[in-house]
Amino acid sequence: xxxxxxxxxxxxxxxxxxxxxxxxxxxxxxxxxxxxxxxxxxxxxxxxxxxxxxxxxxxxxxxxxxxxxxxxxxxxxxxxxxxxxxxxxxxxxxxxxxxxxxxxxxxxxxxxxxxxxxxxxxxxxxxxxxxxxxxxxxxxxxxx
Amino acid sequence: xxxxxxxxxxxxxxxxxxxxxxxxxxxxxxxxxxxxxxxxxxxxxxxxxxxxxxxxxxxxxxxxxxxxxxxxxxxxxxxxxxxxxxxxxxxxxxxxxxxxxxxxxxxxxxxxxxxxxxxxxxxxxxxxxxxxxxxxxxxxxxxx
Numbered sequence: 001x002x003x004x005x006x007x008x009x010x011x012x013x014x015x016x017x018x019x020x021x022x023x024x025x026x027x028x029x030x031x032x033x034x035x036x037x038x039x040x041x042x043x044x045x046x047x048x049x050x051x052x053x054x055x056x057x058x059x060x061x062x063x064x065x066x067x068x069x070x071x072x073x074x075x076x077x078x079x080x081x082x083x084x085x086x087x088x089x090x091x092x093x094x095x096x097x098x099x100x101x102x103x104x105x106x107x108x109x110x111x112x113x114x115x116x117x118x119x120x121x122x123x124x125x126x127x128x129x130x131x132x133x134x135x136x137x138x139x140x141x142x143x144x
Numbered sequence: 145x146x147x148x149x150x151x152x153x154x155x156x157x158x159x160x161x162x163x164x165x166x167x168x169x170x171x172x173x174x175x176x177x178x179x180x181x182x183x184x185x186x187x188x189x190x191x192x193x194x195x196x197x198x199x200x201x202x203x204x205x206x207x208x209x210x211x212x213x214x215x216x217x218x219x220x221x222x223x224x225x226x227x228x229x230x231x232x233x234x235x236x237x238x239x240x241x242x243x244x245x246x247x248x249x250x251x252x253x254x255x256x257x258x259x260x261x262x263x264x265x266x267x268x269x270x271x272x273x274x275x276x277x278x279x280x281x282x283x284x285x286x287x288x
Contacts, residue, residue: 003200005172010204013165013177015211018220020158022249023208026223027148032272032279039148041155046253048159049166053258056167066174073174074259075246080266087244088252092271094241095249096278098226098234102242103162103179103250107208108222115224119235126239127184134243 002068014107020045023108025099032096094126145283146225166255173197178251179205180242245271 021027021041030039065071077084095101100108100119108116166177175182175197182198189195212220226234242248245267247256252271256264 002172003196006169006197006200007204007207009165009168009172010201011207011211012161012168012204013201014205014208016158016161016163016165016208017205018158018208018212019161020155021148021151021221022158022162023220024148024222026146026225027221029225029279029283030146030148032276033145033283034276035280036283037145037147039150041148041151044152044155045159045162048156049163049254050159050258052160052163053166053254056163057170057255057258060167060171063171066170067172069174071174072170073176075176075256075261075263077246077263080263083244084246084263084267085270087241087246088267088270089241089245089274091238091241091245091248092274092276093278094234094237094239095271096234096275097282098231098238099224100231100235100238101179101249102183102238103248106179106183106202107205108220110206110209111219111222113222115228115231116222118228119231122232122235123239126236126241127180127243128187128239129236130240130243131184131187 013103014110016049017104017107020048022101022104025104028101028104029096029099146223148223162250162254163258166250166258169201176251176255178247178255180246180248181251184243241271 017023022045027039027041030037031042098119105116105120109120169175169177182201186195186198209220224231247267252264252267257268
């Protein structure tokens with residue numbers, strides 16, 4: 001039962017992503033191409049998602065605990081370190097080159113397109129390489 | 145360069161669905177809807193239940209295009225301007241970046257910003273800036 005409910009939450013996310021245009025690299029790249037073929041649609045995606053989440057979280061956090069777990073598991077790190085900023089800067093470079101972000105690419109896998117599979121494969125290699133490097137230096141952090 | 149159609153209502157609707165799924169995931173299992181975190185957690189799950197909700201959510205995400213097809217009768221538009229080598233390079237860079245940056249557009253840009261997390265706001269501003277800079281360089285300096 002729990003599995004099916006969470007599956008349906010994933011369906012809502014995946015549908016939202018493909019409807020919004022976040023799974024379409026041409027549209028994503030055009031959002032950032034203010035000097036060229038600018039398409040401001042993604043501002044509406046972010047706006048709709050942010051307002052809904054901000055209001056919904058406010059209601060959910062009024063509860064003492066989630067429905068199926070003992071407590072809310074929120075990221076606890078507070079510091080703005082070089083790792084956060086450097087990693088985010090690097091992520092943006094990759095997003096600008098490929099036009100896919102992880103949340104855009106994962107639902108797009110459902111189309112079975114070879115270019116999406118290639119992107120996700122390369123992304124997983126990047127994730128594993130970075131996790132390996134992190135495990136050599138410091139205790140690994142949980143991603144948001 | 146590829147022109148894309150400005151879709152404010154469709155993108156806003158998709159954004160609201162993305163937000164709704166984030167709120168529901170927090171309500172049900174008390175977790176942040178971050179594509180990076182959901183995906184990477186699969187490789188080092190804390191428990192069977194932890195593994196199971198992540199798999200359910202990812203399977204749901206991948207169903208997104210099928211739901212889109214059921215509603216509209218067509219597949220979502222996905223146009224990839226990047227060449228296959230650039231897509232692979234971009235994918236690898238995204239993987240490294242989101243691992244060091246502890247999140248991506250969904251985790252930091254939607255869920256973190258909706259909680260007014262200073263780390264997520266800093267991360268989002270950083271990757272939005274480097275994505276825009278990368279798109280500018282690729283399209284208007286290199287001229288690909």
